[in-house]
Amino acid sequence: MAAPTPAPAPEYWAAPPAPHRRPRPVIALNAIHKVYGQGEAEVRALDGVSLTIERGEFVAIVGASGSGKSTMMNIIGCLDAPTSGRYFMDGIETGELDEFQLAQIRNRKIGFVFQSFNLIPRTRAVDNVAMPLAYRKVHRRERHTLALEALDAVGLSTRAGHLPSQLSGGQQQRVAIARALVTEPVLLLADEPTGALDTHSSEEILDLFEALHARGRTIVMITHEPEVAARAERVVRMQDGHIVSDTAQTAYHHLAGGAR
Ligand SMILES: Nc1ncnc2c1ncn2[C@@H]1O[C@H](COP(=O)(O)OP(=O)(O)O)[C@@H](O)[C@H]1O
Numbered sequence: 001m002a003a004p005t006p007a008p009a010p011e012y013w014a015a016p017p018a019p020h021r022r023p024r025p026v027i028a029l030n031a032i033h034k035v036y037g038q039g040e041a042e043v044r045a046l047d048g049v050s051l052t053i054e055r056g057e058f059v060a061i062v063g064a065s066g067s068g069k070s071t072m073m074n075i076i077g078c079l080d081a082p083t084s085g086r087y088f089m090d091g092i093e094t095g096e097l098d099e100f101q102l103a104q105i106r107n108r109k110i111g112f113v114f115q116s117f118n119l120i121p122r123t124r125a126v127d128n129v130a131m132p133l134a135y136r137k138v139h140r141r142e143r144h145t146l147a148l149e150a151l152d153a154v155g156l157s158t159r160a161g162h163l164p165s166q167l168s169g170g171q172q173q174r175v176a177i178a179r180a181l182v183t184e185p186v187l188l189l190a191d192e193p194t195g196a197l198d199t200h201s202s203e204e205i206l207d208l209f210e211a212l213h214a215r216g217r218t219i220v221m222i223t224h225e226p227e228v229a230a231r232a233e234r235v236v237r238m239q240d241g242h243i244v245s246d247t248a249q250t251a252y253h254h255l256a257g258g259a260r
């Protein structure tokens with residue numbers, strides 16, 4: 001997870017859009033290249049990727065192993081910088097930021113969800129969820145209140161006092177999602193969020209993403225499983241560092257309704 005940073009109000013912070021303007025995209029990737037190695041060993045992990053994701057979208061990024069998904073995730077998550085191209089995160093040009101400012105973007109604007117949950121063991125669910133708020137000037141009692149609200153939003157308000165070891169895999173991932181959301185990020189960025197889960201628990205997580213999407217959350221989910229991607233509203237397919245298709249799932253709402 002991103003290194004926590006104290007947070008003075010930064011000057012580069014983009015002003016909120018005027019009400020009459022179209023809201024800025026959450027993600028705007030413009031001709032992104034990422035090259036690893038040199039000469040014979042050169043790998044073009046991303047080879048000219050442009051992608052815009054607007055507020056409120058639920059997007060799956062799919063592709064075979066080696067297609068560039070993790071590289072894309074690392075760039076979208078401001079964990080790695082592209083070799084060339086421009087990336088605007090919520091209107092902010094990330095190429096102009098230093099490490100400290102990038103860490104602030106990660107902490108304030110992005111909620112990360114990982115395959116392996118990454119919860120702190122022997123620490124109650126509510127305290128796991130409150131953790132990202134400890135790095136800000138939020139008082140203890142308010143942290144607790146906000147964490148309980150976030151747990152409620154993922155349907156786990158009755159498990160606040162449980163330790164990770166006392167929760168199922170699906171429940172642990174819901175705690176991790178609550179932790180990702182407690183800071184009210186503009187983007188929920190999930191890397192193979194169902195990868196460690198059985199079919200039933202995977203459904204639980206995808207149902208939750210659908211509900212969060214219905215409440216207006218912006219979700220980007222990286223997955224190699226087509227049946228997981230099928231639950232998103234839009235599917236971006238990667239191959240050899242390129243986007244080879246970008247499809248709105250027109251039957252999305254119908255399918256979502258039928259799945260319950
Ligand atoms: N740190 C790295 N150094 C060299 N090559 C890398 C590195 N990371 C990824 N690659 C290569 O870049 C390509 C895309 O990898 P990756 O983004 O991990 O794909 P995916 O997540 O879809 O499996 C692959 O060919 C991979 O071997």
Ligand SMILES: [Mg+2]
Nearest residue numbers: 066069070071
């Ligand atoms: Mg990968």
